[in-house]
Each structure stands twice: as C-alpha cells, then as structure tokens.
Amino acid sequence: MSSEAHAVVVVHSTSHAMKITRRLKERGLAWKLVPVPRHISSDCGVCVRILRADVEAVRSAVAELGVEIVGIEEI
Amino acid sequence: MIYLDHAATAFARPPEVRDAMVHFLDRVSANPGRSGHRLSLAAAEVVYEAREAVAELFHAPDPLRVVFGLNGTEAINQALVGLLRPGDHVVTSSLEHNAVMRPLRALEARGVAVTVVRCSPEGLLDPAHIEQALRPETRMIVLNHASNVVGTVLPVAAAGRIARAHGVLLLVDAAQTAGAWPIDVEGDHIDLLAFTGHKSLLGPTGTGGLVIGARVDPGAMQPLKHGGTGSASEHERQPEFLPDRLESGTPNAVGIAGLGAAVRWLLDRGIEAVQEQEAALAVRLIAGLSAIAGVRVYGTEDPARRTATVSFTVAGRSVAEVGYALDESFDILSRVGLHCAPAAHRTIGTFPEGTVRFSLGLFNNADDVDCAVDAVARIAGGSP
DSSP: OOOOOOEEESSSSSSHHHHHHHHHHHTOOEEEEEEOOTOOOSOOOEEEEEEGGGHHHHHHHHHHHOOOOEEEEOO | OOOOBBTTTTOOOHHHHHHHHHHHHIISSOOOOEEEEEEEEHHHHHHHHHHHHHHHHTTTOOGGGEEESHHHHHHHHHHHHOOTTTEEEEEHHHHOHHHHHHHHHHHHHOOEEEEEEEOTTSOOHHHHHHHHOTTTTTEEEEEESBBBTTTTTOOOHHHHHHHHHHTTTEEEOTTTTTTOOOOOOTTTTTTEEEEEEESOOOOOOTTTEEEEOOSGGGGSOOOOOOOOOOTTOOOOOOSSSSGGGGSOOOOOOOHHHHHHHHHHHHHOOHHHHHHHHHHHHHHHHHHHHHHHEEEEOOOOOOGGOOEEEEEETTTTTTHHHHHHHHHHHHEEOOEEETTTTTTHHHHTOTTTTOOEEOOOOOTTOOOHHHHHHHHHHHHHHTTT
16 A cells, blocks of 8 residues: 555654554554654654554544553654 | 562562563563653553553552552652641551652651651550541541561551541551552542552552552642653643552563553452462461461451461560571571561561561462461471
C-alpha cells in the first residue's frame, strides 16, 4: 500500500501508543508502530500508523481510552 | 534448608520469571520507549504487558497509571514527598514500617504534621480512630495493608470510605500483601498503592511501583527524579503525563520482564488460592508454636485478619540466639529483631528486643512448618 493511504496518530509517549494499539486490535483496525515522521515532530518517539480511511473509526475507538492524542496527521 | 523469610524477599520463584528475564537479556535487551526500532518496541511491549498485568492484579483501570520503580520504599517516598506540602496533615498507624515512618518524620521536619493512630497490642486498628484523627488540613491517610511484624491486616477498605467521605487521599503500603492477599484499588478507594516486586509478587529485586488513582492529578505530583523519558524530548521541563512524569531514566526493564511474568503466573493461579494456601500453613504454624511452653506468639490468630507472617519470642532466650540456633542447628532461615518497624514493636510490646519472625511463602509446605515448630520446641526446651 502506498504511503499516501496512511495517517499517523501522534501521542505523547510509547506507553500511550501501546494502549491505543491494543484498542485498535480489539476493533479490528489496521495499525503499525512507526517512528514519528520528521516533518511532524523532532521527538524521538513512535506513533501509530493507520489507514487514512480509518481515521474517524480510530478517533472514536480511542475517544474513551483517556489517552491524549497530540494529533492525527496524513502522511 | 527451610526458608521462612518471605516477608523480606521471596526465595523460590516460578521458572517463568527466570525464563522471561533470560529471554529479555538474550533477545530483547533494548531501551523501552526510546528509539523506535523493533527491539526498542519489543522492550516497550514487555514493560507495557507488565503494567497491564499489575493493573489487572490490583483492579486498577488504567495501565498508564502503574508507575514502575525500584521497590516499595521508592514508591512510598514518591507518593509522600511528591504530594505533601508544609501545612498538610497526615494520619498513619502505629504499625508502620520505616519505609513510611522515616519519610514522614523527614517531612515533619519540613512542616508536615503527622498523627500516629495507636493500634491494639494485637496489631488491630479501629477505623473510627482514623476518622477521629482527621483535621481540616488532613491531606492523606497512610496505612500498611498488613504488618511486616505481626501480619495483621489493617482495615484499608474502611479507611478508603473515610478518605472519600472527607476528601483526603489514601496511600496503602502493600509491601506485605501484593501477591498474597486480594487488593482492589477501585473497590477499596485506594488512591495510591505502593507495591514491591520481590516479595509475594515473586518478581526480582529492583522492581516495584506505585498505582495512582484517578483522584490524583499527576501534574501536581513532584517527581523524585527528573530526566529523560523518551517522550516530549523537545522540552527541557518534565512532562506532566503518566507514566513518564515519574519514570525518568532507563527503567529496570529486565527486572520488569521478570515481574510481569511473575504477576501473570499469580493471576493464572488466582490470588484467592494463594491466600488460602498460605493461610492454612499460617494456622498450622501458629497452633504449633502456641502449644510450646515458653513461646509467645504475637498478633491475631484469626486467619481472615492476618497474613502468613508470624512473630514470636521464646522465654529465657534472646531473639538473636533463637535465630542463630535455627540457622546453625536446624537449617531454618528466619529474621529476628525489629524488622525495620520500631513503631510496630512498641505497639505489640516487644521493643527494643524485637521478635523472631517466620514468614511463609507459596512454596513452603506443611513439612516445613512442622520442622520449624519442632526446632522451636527444642530450642525452648534448652537445645542446643
């Protein structure tokens, strides 16, 4: 799949990413942990790559987790 | 050799603990939450799985509010030093370990008021006495879940109800109960639960942590340590979110791998089953010791109100002599003296001499107990 089809969920820390990926797995949503793209942040952490088509489904899946999302960016 | 010092540190552990640590050292061994490559992510996964296991064991809703550290003492210090300010008042019990008493006395010198509520000579605490000690400026109730000297279990659920009713926080020191006794931070209104990994949780030394409830604002908690967290690296100020705020520096990931495996093993076995097994041994031990002329056993006999930690003295023999004879002549390892808990010994009337303490573990059996009782009977009878 080409990179245009993806977005990344940027979070504060790897632990937060872990919590989110568990929820996405439960919901059957595709994900992969990837380094934060440099044009988004200079941070050394990871973010959750998702399908661009799933952005709204991911937002709603994560909404009640209590994890603050820094942003969801298309890549 | 019969090891009866589990209240200090567990001896035998499930092989899964060692296996998880060897696997981590051989196959993972990267820095969790730092680099983002596959091994770093695998390490972060191991640590997160341990957070999940700990959260499940203590009925805590959010694994991100499980903060790992070195041991129970560090967790207690983080909670007390992190939240208490001059002018605040704290209520605690006369059964506490120095892990609570010493940081409280240090804070007292900096303007925090401390009230120590007396427990009975049996080591029982009347929750009404906690409520009577509250003041308008009380910020926290701090209680041992169970005494490391006499094994009596303190009424944390009642204290939790009192804490909620009066808008104060409840910190529970679960060093003696985590892994051996059911703990429900949500149900019992525990705002801060300090645990250590190397006792009944059956993990390695150098592991422990603090479970932080929803009523505690992490941003208002002063970290014991500041430093790198692998997150928010563009800022030179400590992040406010958990667990990163309170976990600066590379964690003891190999230890946490072992702790996670140990907690998962306990979850599979069931804490109620662990508790029943240890209670049966404790009842046998107390009955055996109590029947020996010249032996005095401290604390309640009621297995529903105590852990498998049993303190006793032998008339005419110092505790040091008894401990030495048990080790040298009978190959039985106990702990004698004050057990880092002078207040508890004052409460039960054994200060400054202390007691001999047998603390049973999950891998002890009835034969161990019978041998220990027989050895004490011989020592009480004048041997060796």
